[in-house]
Structure formats: structure tokens, C-alpha cells
Amino acid sequence: MTDPIPMGILSAAHVHTDAYAGVLADREDVSFVGVTDEDADRGREAAERHGTEYVADADDLLERIDAAVICAANVDHRAWFERAGAAGVDVLCEKPLAPTVEDARAIVDTWRESEIVAGITMPLRFCEPARRAKESLEAGEVGSIRSISGTNRGQMPGGWFVDPEASGGGAVMDHSVHIVDLVLHLTGEEVSEVYAEVDTRFHDIAVDDVNVLSMELADGTPFFLDGSWSKPDSWHTWGDATLEVTGSETTVAIDYTDQSLFHTVASGPDAGVHTAFYGTDANTELIDDFVDSVREGRDPLVTPADGLKAVAVIEAAYESARTGEPIDVDY
Amino acid sequence: MRLGISGAGFMARTHAEAYEEMDVEVVAVASPSGPEEFVEEFGLDAEAYTDTATMCEEADIDYLDVCTPTHTHVGQVRTAADAGVDIFLEKPIAGTLEEAAEIADLVDDADVTFMVGHVVRFSPSYAKAKDLDVGSEGVARARRLSPFPDWGSADWFADREKSGGVFVDLAIHDLDYLRWCWGPVERVFARRHREADAEHGFVTLRFDSGAVGYVEASWAQPESRPLTMELEFAGDDGLVEYSNADESPYREWTDDGTVVESPFAKDAYRRQLEHFVSCVDSGDEPPVGAEEATEALRLALAAERSAERGRPVSPAEVGR
Numbered sequence: 001m002t003d004p005i006p007m008g009i010l011s012a013a014h015v016h017t018d019a020y021a022g023v024l025a026d027r028e029d030v031s032f033v034g035v036t037d038e039d040a041d042r043g044r045e046a047a048e049r050h051g052t053e054y055v056a057d058a059d060d061l062l063e064r065i066d067a068a069v070i071c072a073a074n075v076d077h078r079a080w081f082e083r084a085g086a087a088g089v090d091v092l093c094e095k096p097l098a099p100t101v102e103d104a105r106a107i108v109d110t111w112r113e114s115e116i117v118a119g120i121t122m123p124l125r126f127c128e129p130a131r132r133a134k135e136s137l138e139a140g141e142v143g144s145i146r147s148i149s150g151t152n153r154g155q156m157p158g159g160w161f162v163d164p165e166a167s168g169g170g171a172v173m174d175h176s177v178h179i180v181d182l183v184l185h186l187t188g189e190e191v192s193e194v195y196a197e198v199d200t201r202f203h204d205i206a207v208d209d210v211n212v213l214s215m216e217l218a219d220g221t222p223f224f225l226d227g228s229w230s231k232p233d234s235w236h237t238w239g240d241a242t243l244e245v246t247g248s249e250t251t252v253a254i255d256y257t258d259q260s261l262f263h264t265v266a267s268g269p270d271a272g273v274h275t276a277f278y279g280t281d282a283n284t285e286l287i288d289d290f291v292d293s294v295r296e297g298r299d300p301l302v303t304p305a306d307g308l309k310a311v312a313v314i315e316a317a318y319e320s321a322r323t324g325e326p327i328d329v330d331y
Numbered sequence: 332m333r334l335g336i337s338g339a340g341f342m343a344r345t346h347a348e349a350y351e352e353m354d355v356e357v358v359a360v361a362s363p364s365g366p367e368e369f370v371e372e373f374g375l376d377a378e379a380y381t382d383t384a385t386m387c388e389e390a391d392i393d394y395l396d397v398c399t400p401t402h403t404h405v406g407q408v409r410t411a412a413d414a415g416v417d418i419f420l421e422k423p424i425a426g427t428l429e430e431a432a433e434i435a436d437l438v439d440d441a442d443v444t445f446m447v448g449h450v451v452r453f454s455p456s457y458a459k460a461k462d463l464d465v466g467s468e469g470v471a472r473a474r475r476l477s478p479f480p481d482w483g484s485a486d487w488f489a490d491r492e493k494s495g496g497v498f499v500d501l502a503i504h505d506l507d508y509l510r511w512c513w514g515p516v517e518r519v520f521a522r523r524h525r526e527a528d529a530e531h532g533f534v535t536l537r538f539d540s541g542a543v544g545y546v547e548a549s550w551a552q553p554e555s556r557p558l559t560m561e562l563e564f565a566g567d568d569g570l571v572e573y574s575n576a577d578e579s580p581y582r583e584w585t586d587d588g589t590v591v592e593s594p595f596a597k598d599a600y601r602r603q604l605e606h607f608v609s610c611v612d613s614g615d616e617p618p619v620g621a622e623e624a625t626e627a628l629r630l631a632l633a634a635e636r637s638a639e640r641g642r643p644v645s646p647a648e649v650g651r
Contacts, residue, residue: 149474
């Protein structure tokens with residue numbers, strides 16, 4: 001067996017940190033060296049939960065690792081990318097790539113110039129129902145695509161996600177990119193135009209929670225997405241991710257969380273009906289692809305160039321909401 | 332109560348099934364190609380006519396149930412109004428606002444009881460959903476997906492001049508329902524994909540209240556897919572979700588296939604027609620008259636205009 005790859009986590013700000021840290025800690029081909037975080041308490045707690053070291057000095061950690069997962073707030077992605085690029089550390093970055101197209105382009109430049117291996121955490125591409133859909137589409141079973149309809153509703157995440165200074169925006173920023181990226185992956189078509197109805201109607205927060213996007217792909221296909229933070233906190237799970245592709249021959253529909261059990265908790269703070277996902281863990285598959293790409297020196301399935309495309313859609317959506325007009329996406 | 336049905340196609344059949352259970356008499360049926368087969372199939376003790384005017388003159392009916400293609404509605408209503416009989420008219424009220432206005436004038440001048448068949452308002456699930464509290468309105472979602480309607484006589488659904496297309500014929504169900512539940516709409520934005528025998532569209536709505544909604548309507552599904560209906564109301568204090576695909580209170584499996592039914596003592600069509608009959612009896616104003624049905628049509632036409640022009644459209648700018 002080859003030597004384990006020394007890996008770390010750069011900022012534990014994101015709610016997905018535990019999911020990725022857990023996978024890293026479990027892998028025998030990875031040596032989970034440590035977590036660094038500008039918030040020492042948050043970093044120390046994350047490190048403790050996964051049996052690794054909290055490294056206060058980020059440069060120290062970057063010297064000791066070959067690859068890392070950036071779980072920082074959106075506005076900090078660019079800085080972490082630049083530090084990792086300078087240190088020659090390969091990175092897997094939380095989505096969205098950045099809160100602005102300007103930052104996303106700078107990240108793409110850093111990636112190209114530093115020649116590091118870099119990926120974006122888009123687990124939907126790795127979920128088994130989406131892989132099955134990709135097979136059908138590639139085999140030509142769907143025929144010509146007539147329309148695409150998706151959802152990625154969620155509970156309001158709170159924390160820095162609702163601080164525009166850290167997130168760059170609300171539901172549009174947080175819950176557009178997964179389905180937009182999946183459609184790019186499945187169809188090979190970029191979004192060419194966006195009309196957005198955006199508002200804050202569910203929560204008393206400083207960012208948007210209504211995210212209803214009417215889009216058109218470059219080939220003219222209508223593509224609709226509801227990515228609102230519209231699921232109540234008491235809903236049975238975090239949210240949903242669904243996609244339906246209507247073709248001339250076949251309609252294909254996928255539901256990311258459908259492979260779930262109902263679990264009723266009778267008492268205590270979690271009392272109520274919950275769902276427990278038993279499908280193949282897409283995060284494990286995602287890390288698998290990244291670790292392989294680091295070892296092989298190849299691109300992971302989702303690159304910063306793909307991440308930039310999703311950010312361009314977000315920026316167009318916000319512009320549409322501001323102007324009340326459909327907006328051409330500028331890539 | 333004596334009634335005549337105009338039309339002998341899919342919707343006439345649906346209504347005839349409801350009437351079988353109701354305390355009314357279908358005494359006449361009119362269809363240009365002759366409704367004898369239809370009369371026989373439902374075992375009706377009804378006279379067969381080839382034109383509605385003669386039926387209204389001769390059959391001594393209390394009301395006319397118009398189940399004919401959309402582009403014929405104004406003529407049908409004129410005939411019934413001239414004869415002074417009350418009128419139940421299938422949705423959409425008409426294909427254009429000019430025709431809808433003419434219908435409104437005709438029924439007003441004749442002072443007849445008039446209702447348009449926005450049956451979704453009478454659907455047990457949709458009616459229940461309207462009554463559930465979700466707090467302040469956030470996002471409404473309504474989907475209605477079907478294969479292409481190939482059951483119209485002479486394929487009239489495929490002729491967009493006659494049917495109006497997927498917004499005017501199909502999305503109008505949910506446009507009316509959402510407007511009924513969440514009030515008037517300030518602007519719509521729509522996209523659609525259209526082929527000769529397939530159409531699929533999305534309508535985004537911004538209500539006067541500030542809430543957002545959307546309607547997805549498809550005439551582009553494979554034949555194997557049953558009519559699919561989904562509804563959600565998301566508010567700041569709750570969420571209502573409905574999907575008829577998840578509805579399976581009665582199922583059968585045989586070597587030949589599967590049957591899934593959602594049986595009701597009174598289904599949406601029967602509830603709708605019984606309500607109309609009670610209005611005819613009492614003289615009460617039906618809940619979906621010309622005005623409400625015209626506003627639903629206005630939304631569908633706004634969607635049509637938006638899809639054509641590629642920009643948001645205010646319903647107020649359509650037909651005024």
C-alpha cells in the first residue's frame with residue numbers, strides 16, 4: 001500500500017465540516033493531520049470530534065499536508081484557495097465556489113497558475129439516482145430534452161449563512177448551485193438566462209429565503225428550480241433535492257433523499273417524526289474521487305471551472321431580482 | 332332537475348359518470364356527429380340531437396352542461412342564454428378575453444345561473460389544503476403533468492388556435508386555484524417548450540401580497556404516466572404538501588397490471604356539479620362565475636404573452 005496522503009481541514013465554519021471530517025478520519029489511505037480555524041474554539045471542537053489535532057497556525061498545517069478540504073464561509077474561499085495554491089496544497093472547496101463571479105474567476109486563475117488539484121463539493125453528481133440518470137441520458141434513452149424541473153428546498157441554516165458579510169447571500173447563494181451543477185453535468189448545457197423571484201418571507205433574517213428561478217439552457221430548454229429555505233425546522237429532514245427531466249422518449253426523475261426510513265422519536269428534545277437516509281453516501285463518493293485525483297494528479301469530477309459557472313448563475317439571479325428582468329448569464 | 336349535455340367527448344363522459352350518482356335527469360345530449368352511442372353507453376333516457384339550439388328549444392331542460400371544445404364556448408353560451416336556460420360551462424371560459432367578455436354579457440343579460448368548471452376547487456385534497464394554516468404566505472408550488480391530450484375530436488387540443496395550449500387549457504386549473512387561495516397576481520413570468528404534439532411550461536407568479544408561486548404544466552409526458560398532480564403551500568409557520576403519486580388508498584395487482592384508485596363517496600366532479608345544481612335550485616351565485624373564470628384566463632394569457640415575449644407580464648396589461 002502507498003503512504004497515506006496527509007490531509008487537513010481549512011476552517012470548520014461550514015455545517016458540512018463534520019460530514020467531510022468523518023470521511024477523512026475513516027479512510028486508511030488518508031492521514032487526517034489536523035484542522036485549522038481562525039475561530040480557535042470552533043476549530044478545537046471540530047478536531048476533537050474527529051480525533052485529530054487543532055493547528056492554530058494555518059501555515060504550519062499547510063506545510064504538513066498535501067491536500068485539504070476548505071469548509072470556510074463563502075467569502076473566505078478565495079483567501080484559502082490562494083494560501084493553498086501558494087503552498088502547493090491540493091484543495092476540495094465547499095460550494096458555492098465564491099459569492100461573486102469576480103472572486104470565482106480569481107480562484108480559477110489561482111487554480112490554473114498554481115497547478116494544484118482542485119475540486120468543489122457537489123455531492124449530487126455522486127448520488128446513485130443521479131448516476132443512474134446520467135446513464136440513461138448518455139445511452140440516449142431520454143431522447144431530446146423538453147424541460148427540466150428541480151427542487152433544492154431546505155431548512156434555514158442560520159449562523160454565518162444568514163450574515164451577508166460572510167455568505168454573500170441567502171437561499172439563492174446557498175441552494176442554487178447543487179441543481180444547476182447537476183443539470184450542467186447531466187446535459188452538458190450551461191444556463192444562458194435566469195429570471196428570479198427572490199425575497200425574504202419565511203424568516204426574520206438579513207438575507208433572502210425565497211429562491212425561485214426560471215432558467216433557460218443554451219439549447220433553449222426551460223429549466224425551473226425552487227431552492228428556497230422553505231422547509232420548517234420541524235420538517236422531517238434537512239430538505240430535499242429532486243430533478244425531473246422530461247424527454248421526447250422518457251421522463252427521468254430522481255429524488256436524492258428518497259432512500260430513507262421514517263424514524264419516530266418518542267421523547268426528549270428530538271421527539272417527532274424524522275427520516276434516516278440509507279442510500280449510498282454521496283459525500284464518501286465525493287471524497288473518494290478527490291483523494292484519487294490527488295493521488296493520480298488528475299482533475300476531480302467537479303473543477304473550479306464548473307464552480308465558476310454555477311456562481312455566474314447566482315450572480316445573474318440576484319441581478320434579475322434587482323432589475324425584475326430576465327438576465328443573460330455572463331461566463 | 333332536467334339537463335342537457337352538449338358534447339359527447341372526454342369531459343361529457345366524465346360528467347355523465349357523475350350524473351349517474353346524482354338526483355338529476357340527463358334528458359338530452361347534443362353532438363354534431365350524433366350522440367347516440369354516448370346515450371346508449373350511459374343507458375340514458377335522453378333525446379339525441381346534432382345541434383345545441385334545437386336541443387335547448389325542444390328538450391325542456393333546466394340547464395345546459397357545455398362540454399365542447401374551448402373555441403365553441405361563446406356560441407354554446409349564446410344559444411343557451413337565448414333559450415333562457417342556466418349554464419354550466421367547462422373550463423376554460425374561452426380562449427380569448429373578448430370571448431370571455433361576450434360570455435359574461437350574454438349570461439348577465441339573460442339573467443341565467445352560470446358557472447365555469449374549475450373543478451380543482453372542488454377536489455377534496457385541494458379544498459382541504461386551502462383551509463390549512465401555514466402562517467404568512469411564502470412560496471406556492473403546483474404541478475400538473477399529463478401525456479398529450481389526444482382524446483379531443485379532430486385533435487382539437489393540438490390546434491393552439493382552438494385549445495390555447497398548455498397554459499390556457501391545463502395550467503389554468505392551478506392558476507385559478509392559487510389565485511383563489513392566495514389572491515390576485517401582480518406579475519407572471521413564463522417559459523415553455525412547444526412541439527406539435529407536446530408542450531411543457533412553467534409560470535412564475537408574484538402575488539399582490541408579495542408571496543411567490545409557480546405552476547408547472549405538462550402535455551409532454553409518456554403515455555405510461557398517469558396524470559400527476561402536486562401541490563405545496565410553504566409559509567412562515569407551516570407547510571402543506573400533496574402529491575397524488577403518493578396517494579394509494581386502494582390498490583389491485585393482477586397478472587395484467589396494477590390498479591391504484593383514490594375512491595371518494597363524492598369525487599371532485601360530483602361535488603362540483605352538485606354545487607352547481609344547488610345554485611340552480613336556490614338561485615345562489617355560483618362560486619366561479621364569469622368574473623373569476625375570466626381572471627384565471629387572464630393569468631393564463633399573461634403567461635402565454637410572457638413566454639412569447641421573454642419578459643415578465645402584468646395580468647392587468649392583458650386585454651385592457
